[in-house]
Amino acid sequence: MSREGLDRLAAFLWDYLEKNPQLVPHRVGDGPYPGSTFYASTGTYSLSNTCNTWTAEALRIGGLPVSASGVVFAHQVVAQVQEILERQQ
Secondary structure, X not given: OOHHHXXXXXXXXXXXXXXXXXXXXXXXXXXXXXXXXXEOEOOOOEOOEOHHHHHHHHHHHOOOXXXXXXXXXXXXXXXXXXXXXXXXX
8 A cells, every 4th residue: 555545544544533622532442452442433334334344445545456345244355455465466
């Protein structure tokens, strides 16, 4: 991913965070792993907009040729990324 792609990805992630008037993200609580944290989001979840769909869209915005169309499960995103890596080798 290019530097510009990383900047677009960071902006995409930042836009999804629910923030207070001082632009501080709203922390919800501890995550499942040591040191991880949950934050409130401005996005919504549905069968057509899962965390995996969102991840594919984020990668696309970052500049990777990944499609979120039809993505429901993690393996569908991973398969696309693996294909990209195989083409680069």
